[in-house]
Amino acid sequence: MQHLSEIVEEARKKGKKRLAVAYGQDAHTLAAVYAAYKEGLVEPILFGDPKIIEQVCKEENIDCNIFKIIPESNDVKCVNLAVNAVVTGEADVLMKGLVSTDKYMRGILNKDAGLFPPKGTLSHVAVVEMPNYPKLLVISDVAVIPQPDFKQKTILIGYLTRIANLIGIKTPKIACIAPSEQLLPSVLSSTEAALLAKMGDRGQLGNVVIDGPLSLDVALYKEAAERTAGSIRRDEINIAGSGAAFECWYGGKDKQTLPAYHTMETCVTFTYMQFCSRLWRDTGNPLYVEEFERTMYNALFASMKHDGGQISKYSPLEGRRQPGEEQCGMHINCCNANGPRGFALIPKMAVATKEDGIFLNLYVPMEATVKTGRKNAVALKVETGYPVNGKVSIGVEPQRDERFKLSLRIPSQVDGAKAFVNGQEQEVLHLGGYLCLDRIWKRGDEVTLEFDLQTKVVESHNHQAVVRGPLVFARDSRFDDGDVDECAVIKSDERGVVQAAVHENMSGSFAWITLEVPAVLGTDLEDAANKTAKPVRFCDFASAGNDWAPKGRYKVWIPQTLHMMTEPYRKY
Numbered sequence: 001m002q003h004l005s006e007i008v009e010e011a012r013k014k015g016k017k018r019l020a021v022a023y024g025q026d027a028h029t030l031a032a033v034y035a036a037y038k039e040g041l042v043e044p045i046l047f048g049d050p051k052i053i054e055q056v057c058k059e060e061n062i063d064c065n066i067f068k069i070i071p072e073s074n075d076v077k078c079v080n081l082a083v084n085a086v087v088t089g090e091a092d093v094l095m096k097g098l099v100s101t102d103k104y105m106r107g108i109l110n111k112d113a114g115l116f117p118p119k120g121t122l123s124h125v126a127v128v129e130m131p132n133y134p135k136l137l138v139i140s141d142v143a144v145i146p147q148p149d150f151k152q153k154t155i156l157i158g159y160l161t162r163i164a165n166l167i168g169i170k171t172p173k174i175a176c177i178a179p180s181e182q183l184l185p186s187v188l189s190s191t192e193a194a195l196l197a198k199m200g201d202r203g204q205l206g207n208v209v210i211d212g213p214l215s216l217d218v219a220l221y222k223e224a225a226e227r228t229a230g231s232i233r234r235d236e237i238n239i240a241g242s243g244a245a246f247e248c249w250y251g252g253k254d255k256q257t258l259p260a261y262h263t264m265e266t267c268v269t270f271t272y273m274q275f276c277s278r279l280w281r282d283t284g285n286p287l288y289v290e291e292f293e294r295t296m297y298n299a300l301f302a303s304m305k306h307d308g309g310q311i312s313k314y315s316p317l318e319g320r321r322q323p324g325e326e327q328c329g330m331h332i333n334c335c336n337a338n339g340p341r342g343f344a345l346i347p348k349m350a351v352a353t354k355e356d357g358i359f360l361n362l363y364v365p366m367e368a369t370v371k372t373g374r375k376n377a378v379a380l381k382v383e384t385g386y387p388v389n390g391k392v393s394i395g396v397e398p399q400r401d402e403r404f405k406l407s408l409r410i411p412s413q414v415d416g417a418k419a420f421v422n423g424q425e426q427e428v429l430h431l432g433g434y435l436c437l438d439r440i441w442k443r444g445d446e447v448t449l450e451f452d453l454q455t456k457v458v459e460s461h462n463h464q465a466v467v468r469g470p471l472v473f474a475r476d477s478r479f480d481d482g483d484v485d486e487c488a489v490i491k492s493d494e495r496g497v498v499q500a501a502v503h504e505n506m507s508g509s510f511a512w513i514t515l516e517v518p519a520v521l522g523t524d525l526e527d528a529a530n531k532t533a534k535p536v537r538f539c540d541f542a543s544a545g546n547d548w549a550p551k552g553r554y555k556v557w558i559p560q561t562l563h564m565m566t567e568p569y570r571k572y
Helices: 004-013 027-038 050-059 075-087 101-109 150-166 188-201 216-220 222-235 266-283 286-302 334-350
Strands: 017-022 042-048 068-071 093-096 126-128 137-139 173-177 209-214 351-354 357-360 366-371 377-384 391-398 402-409 417-421 424-426 434-441 445-451 455-460 463-468 471-476 488-490 501-504 513-521 534-540
Touching: 017 027, 017 075, 027 042, 027 050, 027 093, 042 050, 042 075, 050 068, 075 093, 075 101, 093 101, 137 150, 150 173, 150 188, 173 188, 173 216, 188 209, 209 216, 216 222, 222 266, 266 286, 266 334, 286 334, 286 402, 286 471, 334 351, 334 366, 351 366, 357 377, 357 434, 391 402, 402 445, 417 434, 463 488, 463 513, 471 513
Parallel strands: 017 042, 017 093, 042 068, 173 209, 357 402
Antiparallel strands: 126 137, 351 357, 366 377, 377 391, 391 445, 402 434, 417 424, 417 445, 455 463, 463 471, 471 534, 488 513, 501 513, 513 534
8 A cells, every 4th residue: 555545445445433532522633533434434432522512513514413422521531431432342443532642541551441451562653645755654653652662662563563564565664763874882772773673684573674773864765775875885985895984984985095993894894785785675776786795705704714703893904803892791792793694694685586586696606495476486506616717507496387587697897798598698788787587497497607707906096906806805914925015016908907817725825816916016106117027916805814813914905106196107
């Protein structure tokens, strides 16, 4: 349902309800009750002063004869009588009239004669229609509990879910509103929203999708969320897919070549991944998958110690990992808890189903079974060396033959892509989108992808960094091939492509992927073109500094010169 009129129509189909109105003798109450009667929704029972009711009806041109009037001039007694009518089954619904809220609530909450069950939680749910918003909003609590505690919030979610189900929403999307979508440990509503979101992920709050903390504009308007994401991506997210210092945005994208210890907090890394995950589900835009992938392979993986035993609090682009201090009297901190949450998001993003088919977003070795809209179980088996190499093989095994769409994400970071179904080449329209394969799928079908991965150099503020596909690379002092902080010029062609040797899991190496990159070391740019380059080893950023050794050091952004020149060098 998208309009209140639809609710009215459904209510009309269910027949009239007996409405007990407590002290219903003012113009606003009588007009509302009269309108509901004319809509065929209620049979009104008014508890109040007959003379006043008749006089108001005459003034408002309301037919008084449609009302059953129970005479009582005292407002408190009117409440008690109306409540009792519902308790005894003489009425179905209770409505507040001119009586004050405190008197009305005392009648409802009366332990001996009220409506409230033992140990229950009295709350309020409103269904709201906004002229410029495309669907109904179900909101709680705006009238009864001014500041609900955590337990009450879990109960309110249950109430929201029940009302949403009644108006045809099978899986409600619930936003936990806080001052900001960024987790603020000092703000109770923010931390409780994050806890509720996690409980929702675990299925502890029923068949709902819960997110938070969210500001009101981000929760309501997809456009606002996307604008927020665009601003973060433009101003804050660095080459490794994270940002922030001490959980605060600081324009870090432009400052990422500068040394800083307290950047890329793992809580921020996870939050950004979660934000991208939610936006992809709402928009279907592969850009958010690409952002998710970059953050996953670099910032998230870099937060984990090589033995998997600990998550760092900060993973700066140079220096060493920062474990972080203990919090709340425990041996862990918030990042130790949020890091695993980031890893838990990966399978949900890797393969997913939507109304328009199955989406394969991440190319990682995996086996998964998903169901089509017709409840047909489809087994997917992915074998791949991506992102070390560009080869991907996808086995498709539907339980029964069926036509459905299988959408494969084509990364924008590759330099070319080919796709084949059972050996027959398919047209790949563009990089950075989806290849939609709409066909009758049968057991034994196989899709293969071939991505052209090139090692490239990117530049910022007279610094260079090495990337390959979604991976960022760094120098590491454990290679013992020079000072990681020294100046260097990485050799590349006019496209920025670097002729680098790629090694995976080299014997005796600490790194997942090692590159041998041609670079001129110790240069100040004046005659770099005439100097001989030597192979310099880089490793994937996740492996750099992964032993957390106090004397170790790594560096992503390599300075081309000790002097930060703002203009290219000119000869005399």
